[in-house]
């Protein structure tokens with residue numbers, strides 16, 4: 520009887536450790552390893568904002584990248600070869616979103632599929648009676664099942680143009696943050712007054728964008744953000760990190776709401792002197 524009780528306690532203890540402490544313990548072990556100099560060089564070359572971050576945040580980004588590379592699986596599609604440049608470019612930009620947040624925000628992300636270029640997808644839709652098929656070209660997509668798909672050519676374009684309008688890596692990983700509360704509704708997990716303020720501010724800004732488009736006005740923000748609230752959040756995230764000064768000038772309340780969520784002020788840290796013209800990108 521005593522042996523049985525001891526065994527049962529050991530099993531319960533091991534289960535509790537695994538459920539509540541194992542992940543944290545493994546992460547601590549992983550972070551004890553030094554961040555390779557070769558990775559720092561890759562981040563300097565591929566993630567331009569890395570060098571601009573103050574040392575504390577740069578160190579935090581490195582830690583997130585270290586965990587990201589250890590825990591997430593990368594797969595090349597259509598013959599694409601995933602090398603260290605690809606891994607560090609994607610990890611560096613994705614982790615920039617959570618540089619002032621906790622790495623656990625990406626716990627549900629398990630795999631990243633990388634195509635060499637924008638890829639074709641056959642979309643089948645059914646309203647219960649009519650089934651329709653369409654061919655779409657995509658630069659990336661995110662799923663609530665923990666998968667992110669990216670076109671490398673688009674990732675590279677975002678990487679070499681850090682003050683541009685588009686960055687597909689920031690865009691797709693913003694969707695992953697949106698999924699954190701279980702729904703892709705353009706509202707990441709927030710509570711209390713912050714959630715109420717977010718709801719009011721973003722609803723107003725989203726309607727304003729849609730109205731501008733209905734009146735054939737050319738908005739500064741990517742019109743793709745008007746397709747649904749989830750895309751609005753992803754497009755705003757691109758603007759927040761890549762053109763923070765412009766976003767703050769155009770929509771100060773939206774900027775403040777994003778600053779509150781990301782716990783990060785990119786104005787002084789990441790603003791760029793140039794603000795190049797908008798360019799077209801395939802649908803995401």
Ligand SMILES: [Zn+2]
Nearest residue numbers: 690750753803
């Ligand atoms: Zn999107």
